[in-house]
Amino acid sequence: MSCLETREHDNLTQQRENLENLTQQLELLQAQNLNLSEAVQQLHGEDCYHFSNEFKIWQKNKDYCSSLTSKLLQTDSKEELDFIMQELFKLSDVCQGLRYHENYWFGLSYNTAIKKWVWEDGSTLSSHLFQIPENNYKFYRNGVCPYFQGEKVLAGDCWQLGYTIHEKKGRFSA
Known part of the structure; x- marks a missing residue:
């Protein structure tokens, strides 16, 4: 083999090794993404619930839901609410013995115009599902949005950061 052929052979061998390494890294990342995706979505009945892993304000989460052709969670039954609470419990952490x-x-x-809690579809909250502690909502300049925190439902400024729960019929794509 000539010197030029040897260099081309070595270069080709190095490129093959790089390709194999990149292929292995890609497969590993795809597997991790699939595991993460499966960890944050759950089927319940005909609906699939996606528990986000991104910290965003309420409106950004709503926009993200729309991009997934889904909507922010609208629970209308005690059974569905119990399911959500169970899933949130599974997602909680224990640190120094405290959950x-x-x-x-x-x-x-x-x-604020009608002084009621309103779902995205315009319907009002049924009081039999859960209660949201009354607060002085006029201090929330960016709107008032409730959130689940364990088994509690609390209200906060819509611009504070939080995760979100999306729902849709069928499965979310990974």
């Missing part, structure tokens, strides 16, 4: 719950936005906001 820590993240905040999860859902599709409800406070309409």
Whole structure:
């Protein structure tokens, strides 16, 4: 083999090794993405629930839901609410013996004009599902949005950061 052929052979061998390494890295990343995707979505009945892993304000989460052709969670039954609470419990962490719950936005906001909690579709909250502690909502300049924190439903400024729960018929794509 000539010197030029040897260099081309070595270069080709190096490129093959690089390609194999990149292929292995890609497969690993795809597997991790698939595992993450499966970890944050659950089927229940005909609906699939996606528990986000991104911290965003309420409106950005709503926009993200739309991009997935889904909507922020609108729970209308005690059974569905119990399912959501079980899933949120599974997502909570234990630190030094104490359980820590993240905040999860859902599709409800406070309409100051009618002084009622309103779902994204315009319907009002049924009081039999859960109660949201009364607060002085006039201090929330960016609107008032409730969130789940463990088994509690609390209200906060819609611009504070939180995770979110999306729902749609069928499965979310990974």
